[in-house]
Amino acid sequence: MATAPASFSTDPAGLPWEFAAQTDTGRLRRNNEDSIAFDPRLGLAVLADGMGGYAGGEVASEMAVALVQATLGRWLAQAGAATGARAVMKALQQGIVQANRAVFSASNVNPALRGMGTTLVSAVFGPHGVVIGHIGDSRCYRLREGRLQALTRDHSFLQAQIDAGLMTPEEALGSPHRNLVTRALGIGAEVEVDLAHEAVQQGDLYLLCSDGLTDMITDEQLESLLRHDIPLADKVALLITVANDNGGKDNVSVILARPTGAQ
Template sequence: MARPAVILQDPAGPPWEFAAQTDTGRLRRNNEDSIAFDPRLGLAVLADGMGGYAGGEVASEMAVALLQASMGRWLAQAGPAPGSRAVMKALQQGITQANRAVFNASTVNPALRGMGTTLVSAVFGPCGAVVGHIGDSRCYRLRGGRLTALTRDHSFLQAQIDAGLMTAQEAQASPHRNLVTRALGIGAEVEVDLLHEPAQRGDLYLLCSDGLTDMVTDEQLVSLLTPDIPLADKVALLITVANDNGGKDNVSVILARFGGH
């Protein structure tokens, strides 16, 4: 069942517009994806959990809630335009703390043992986007009709592609598409990829779980993100197409647009 799309823009904050939605999909009984965003602070967080007996759901919810809380506090104290390096450091620390909390919870509760989650989070501000990423949830940027993947999957298939053992086309048909090589909460320490992307007016950023990218091609993403329609309608359309194409997994989408159309 879909959780309604939300669209908000803070007139006192940076010129960013946001919309988000998460959906269980067509085949899953529960939703192990979690999302959160705060338009006042330009913060977006998305996680896709993994683990038996509700472990994935617990892991993603914990990761999102903890990171939203820690980054929310930091951003509220940092002022209206913190530097990108400071934001990256705070995001690193927040993700590290969330990782330890999820890992500790999995070690003390046998029912949650082995749980973990992917994570993609971004802080959108006057300097652009600062993105932190673990696993195969992704961040894209659409600029001038061109879609660019800003994150690189931490997955078995991506490692195969990087080693020249498989093409991207072969990877699309592989039965091992969901094997991640890095995730939050599966160990006491975690390695996070961080990046800073300056934004231009009209840039559209997409944060999503693999329930979207496994069902919708990059070409389809461009065609769905390009039309001049409200941002919340773009989010709903992405999820509808993912479900129409099979809806094999939970689907979560966060869109952030800089400076209007």
């Protein structure tokens, strides 16, 4: 399912933003456990990659995305464009925490959904800059002046091994444990959310994605593909196509956002 690009401006003095997004089942999976949503009017983007079997993963990611979009969307609409980054960070954290409790409760009530969970990455774009919240190994990147930088750090077994000096990033690429996350939404009554705030420059391009993209495309390839001077929706389609051409081993989801006028 693909969504067409849309633009918004939360403040006449702020930068208007353009979005494009798509989620794809991939080449090997029969169902899509990823979920995505964005609200151009509020500058809110949410992406989740579910875990927990055929039914559970889909339910967990759909619940998480819908709840964060609804809870945070209401808050953003009431707070207005002049709200500062610190308040947005607090609201995003609270929205994710509420979604975690709802998913965890649902997994305990329904035996068929027991053990379900999901990664989540969400960003709020506006005059305050970009506020990012994430859990798990879905990521947010920024392309600035042609250079790609990861703005999130995976909560995963492999990242922990790399941080401890037990494995190099190159060794991690071939590890059979690539999909073992150490933190996820919905698997416990409480959850720790990593939050970040970034100032925005004209020309920036932000990418939210599931590991179905980053497992199939290296950061160097991502940087090269994102540099292409093509419409934003075409960039999204290109990333999906390359991930699938490289094997498409998992569901792959992409959200791109940039200030309008960016190349």
